[in-house]
Structures are given as structure tokens and as C-alpha cells.
Amino acid sequence: MFSTRTPAPGRNRLTTALDAHPRPVLDLTATNPTTAGLPVDPSPALALLADGRGGVYSPDPCGLLSAREAVSSYYAGRGVDAGPGRFVLTASSSEAYGWLFKLLAAPGDAVLVPAPSYPLLDALAALEGVELVRYRLPAEDRWAVHAGLVEEAADRVAASGRRVAAVVVVNPNNPTGTSISRAELGALSSLAARRGFAIVSDEVFLDYRLEDRAGDVRVAAAGAEGAGEALVFSLGGLSKAAALPQLKLGWILAGGPAPLLAEALERLAWIADSYLSVASPVQLALPGLLAWGDGAAGALRARLLSNHATLVEGLSALPEVTVAPLSAGWSAVVRLPAVEPEEGLALRLLEEEDMLVHPGYFFDFPREAYVVLSLLPEKATFREGIRRLARGLRAWR
Ligand SMILES: Cc1ncc(COP(=O)(O)O)c(C=O)c1O
Incomplete structure (x- = not known):
């Protein structure tokens, strides 16, 4: 009856235990910035949505020019010179993945993705009938991308007679926070073009x-239009840039050799025209939302740094536990001795400490044992969570 693009209904052991848990749970997996108690008032941002021009529907498949100009200025403020013609707006970066998989991959094609990384990629690929093949990010190099390891994965795909449609880099990676180096991106671009x-x-x-x-x-x-050997699509969006996931606006910035780039943008516009999924009010409000978002992102960065310091200090009495440095992103990675399976540990922390953490396998860490924590919770909540985590880990001794 149903296509294999959606999984059979069911819960995993951790979510089942969570559903049945009898007491309130301190959630160190929460990454919703709108409920994290940030010291920012969203009302000026929300007021921008009432712009009277939003009463008229006059869509542009790639996004209203004024909105694409706003994203172009956002990048100019970050040293990137890309005109509005190189952007396509989407409802979220998850939707951007969907559109790019439609653009690049036929059903059954392979997309290379990093491990460890962001778990939603499995669902996004399944929805497009695309197969994910993992390339390894080496822990010994703080999980950085190595083009050689991507090539190894591409060779595996070729040996099985399938086609590689794209490689995904998560830059900086979630949850490890590492980014690709210019040298490795150059090598990756040559590999992709070849x-x-x-x-x-x-x-x-x-x-x-x-x-x-x-x-x-x-x-x-x-890279300016015409530069670079391969087609490259950078994804971003309000959900992280302005801590406004509920407004549903993301974008694709396209780059690459001129003729290929022009064709990619035309085909993307055709996909976008089939959905027209970005609401007009949020597009009209975009310049103001991005400006407001600068402040929200600043408050969030302060929260991340403060909670990470709390984490390092809170686990400092456990020398067998390593907290990875905070390079980027909203998560912290904690490495533990592999004396207890990750899932067992997460279930035990829930049962004994009334707290929720993400086991590393959720993010495809190749080896046990890691836990991943969100750095977004309010400071007092986070401090109490780390106190419980330290107590739960001390139970090994
Ligand atoms: C690496 C990464 N990409 C994409 C997304 C999804 O973002 P959006 O809300 O724009 O779909 C997330 C959300 O956590 C993420 O961590």
C-alpha cells in the first residue's frame, strides 16, 4: 500500500521510554531557540509580518527580488559578493535539500554524506528516493572533511554500478562543529567536476x-560566477541565522562554472515554481528580520559559550570524560569510555536522573561512546543537567 519513502510507524527504545517516563524530564537535547528563554523580545520581528504589501499575491518562483536582495546583503556583510540572481528562497533548509536532490538525483542515485553528522539527512534522502552513502570524518582530525575519504566513498558507489549525484558537506558540521578547509574544498571541487x-x-x-x-x-x-570547477550550493536560513525557525524561510546560494550555474538556476526556478512555498509576508519582512536576527544570534552565541564553559567545568572531575572544544554550532560532543552501550547509558540517565541526552549513534558516530548535548537550554537548567550527568557518569566507579 505505502511507498518505501516513509518508514513504518514505530518508536525507538529511547522515545518509548520517554513517553512512559513518570516524572518531568530535564531535556538536554532541546534545540528550539524560541523556547530557550533567550533575552530577546521577538515582538519587533513579528510586527514586521503585518506589512500591508503582504495583502497582494505576486509570487516570483525564486523569491521576491527585495527578499533575495536582503539575503545578498546579509552575505555581503559576511564578505561574500553574490548578487540576488544567485539565490533561490525556500521554506527551510530541509526543503532546500529536497529541491536539490530533485535537481541533481534520479531515484536510486547515491548522495555522499558525512559521518558523524546531522540525522535528518536520512529522512530527506528517503523522501526523494535517494540513497545515502557515508564518508568518514576522522575523529583524530577533529572530524574535518578529507576529499580522499569522499573519493573512497565515491569509488564504493561506482563499484556497485550506481551514480553519485552529490556530496553533502555540513559546514560547520552538526554536532562536531568542524568546517572544511580551503585546500580540501579545492580537492573536493576537482573530484566533483571530474x-x-x-x-x-x-x-x-x-x-x-x-x-x-x-x-x-x-x-x-x-566564488564569483564562473569560478570554481564544480557546482556548489550553500544553504542557510532564518531558523538558525535569526533564531526564527517558525517563520519558515531558507535559501540556496548557487555557485559554479557559468553555463552549468545558469542551467542549475533555471531548473531550480522550475522546481520552485511548482511549489511557491515561501509566504509573501516573511519575504517582505526579510530585511528587518535579518537585522533583528543579528541581535538574537549574538544572544545565542553568549548562551553557547556560557553553557559550554559550564559543561567543561561540571565534568572536570571526571578525567576519563573528554568534552570536545566548541568550534561552532549549537551542540556539544562528549566522549566517554566505552564501558556502557550509548543507548543503555541514555536509558539509565532517563530512569535514574530524569534527564534526556542524545546517544552518539543518533548522529552516526562510528564508534561508542559519545553523548551529544544541546547548548541552548537556559543556564540554570543546563547547569542542573550537567550536575545530573556528572552524577550519572560517576555511577561507573
Ligand atoms: C545541519 C542542519 N541543517 C539543516 C537544519 C534544518 O534547518 P531548517 O530549520 O532550515 O530546515 C538543521 C536543524 O537543526 C541542521 O542542524
Whole structure:
């Protein structure tokens, strides 16, 4: 009856245990910025949605020019010179992935994705009938992208007779916070051009880069029109850039060799025209929303730094536990000795400490044992969560 694009209904062991948990749970997986108690007032941003021009429907498939100009200025403020013609607006970066998979991949084609990384990619690929093949991010190099490991994954796909449609880089990566270096992006671009696939660079955490390494790339599609060997699509959106996920506006910035780029943009416009999914009021409000978002992102960065310091301090009495440095993003990665399966640990923390953490396998860490924590919760909540986590981990001794 149903297509294989959606999974059979069901819950995993952790969500089942959570549903049945009898007491309130302290949630260290919460990444919703609108309920994180940030010291910012959203009403000026929301008031912008009442612009009277929103009463008229006059769509442009790629997004209203005024809105694309606003995104173009947002990038200019970050040192990237890209005119409004290189942007396509979407309802979210998740939708942007869907449109790019439609643009690039036929059903059954492979898309190379990093491991560990963002778990929603599985669902987004399944919905498009696309198969994900993982390339390894080495823990020993703080999970950075290596073009050689991408090539190894591309070779595996070729050996199985399938076609690689694209490689995804999550830049900076969620949850490890690492970015691709200019040298590796150059090698990846040559590989992609040689093998005929495109690069999709998920840059939703662009404004949450706290400690770049020398040579790290911020916007992979930044090269001016005609530059670069491969087609590159950089993704961003209000959900992270302005901490406004409820307004549903994301974007694709396209770059690459001129004739290919022009064709990609025309085809993307055709996909966008089939949906016209971005509401007019949010597009009209975009210049003001992005300006308001600067303040929200600043408040969020302060929260991330403060909670990360709390985490490091709170686990400092456990020398067998390592907290990864906070390079970028909204999450913290904690490495634990593999003395207890990750899932068992998460279930035990729920049962004994009334707290929720993400086990590393959720993000495809290749080996046990990691836990991933959101750095967004209110400071007092987070501090109490880390106190409970430390107590739960001490139970090993
Ligand atoms: C790496 C990454 N990409 C994309 C998204 C989805 O963003 P959006 O709300 O724009 O769909 C998230 C959300 O957490 C994310 O972590």
C-alpha cells in the first residue's frame, strides 16, 4: 500500500521510554531557540509580518527580488559578493535539500554524506528516493572533511554500478562543529567536476562559528560566477541565522562554472515554481528580520559559550570524560569510555536522573561512546543537567 519513502510507524527504545517516563524530564537535547528563554523580545520581528504589501499575491518562483536582495546583503556583510540572481528562497533548509536532490538525483542515485553528522539527512534522502552513502570524518582530525575519504566513498558507489549525484558537506558540521578547509574544498571541487556531481554545503550554522581553524571555508559557494570547477550550493536560513525557525524561510546560494550555474538556476526556478512555498509576508519582512536576527544570534552565541564553559567545568572531575572544544554550532560532543552501550547509558540517565541526552549513534558516530548535548537550554537548567550527568557518569566507579 505505502511507498518505501516513509518508514513504518514505530518508536525507538529511547522515545518509548520517554513517553512512559513518570516524572518531568530535564531535556538536554532541546534545540528550539524560541523556547530557550533567550533575552530577546521577538515582538519587533513579528510586527514586521503585518506589512500591508503582504495583502497582494505576486509570487516570483525564486523569491521576491527585495527578499533575495536582503539575503545578498546579509552575505555581503559576511564578505561574500553574490548578487540576488544567485539565490533561490525556500521554506527551510530541509526543503532546500529536497529541491536539490530533485535537481541533481534520479531515484536510486547515491548522495555522499558525512559521518558523524546531522540525522535528518536520512529522512530527506528517503523522501526523494535517494540513497545515502557515508564518508568518514576522522575523529583524530577533529572530524574535518578529507576529499580522499569522499573519493573512497565515491569509488564504493561506482563499484556497485550506481551514480553519485552529490556530496553533502555540513559546514560547520552538526554536532562536531568542524568546517572544511580551503585546500580540501579545492580537492573536493576537482573530484566533483571530474566525476560529474555537485557539492551541497549546509551552512545553517554560519553565524555560530566560534573558533575557526586557519584556512577554514565559511561559504563554499562564495566564488564569483564562473569560478570554481564544480557546482556548489550553500544553504542557510532564518531558523538558525535569526533564531526564527517558525517563520519558515531558507535559501540556496548557487555557485559554479557559468553555463552549468545558469542551467542549475533555471531548473531550480522550475522546481520552485511548482511549489511557491515561501509566504509573501516573511519575504517582505526579510530585511528587518535579518537585522533583528543579528541581535538574537549574538544572544545565542553568549548562551553557547556560557553553557559550554559550564559543561567543561561540571565534568572536570571526571578525567576519563573528554568534552570536545566548541568550534561552532549549537551542540556539544562528549566522549566517554566505552564501558556502557550509548543507548543503555541514555536509558539509565532517563530512569535514574530524569534527564534526556542524545546517544552518539543518533548522529552516526562510528564508534561508542559519545553523548551529544544541546547548548541552548537556559543556564540554570543546563547547569542542573550537567550536575545530573556528572552524577550519572560517576555511577561507573
Ligand atoms: C545541519 C542542519 N541543517 C539543516 C537544519 C534544518 O534547518 P531548517 O530549520 O532550515 O530546515 C538543521 C536543524 O537543526 C541542521 O542542524
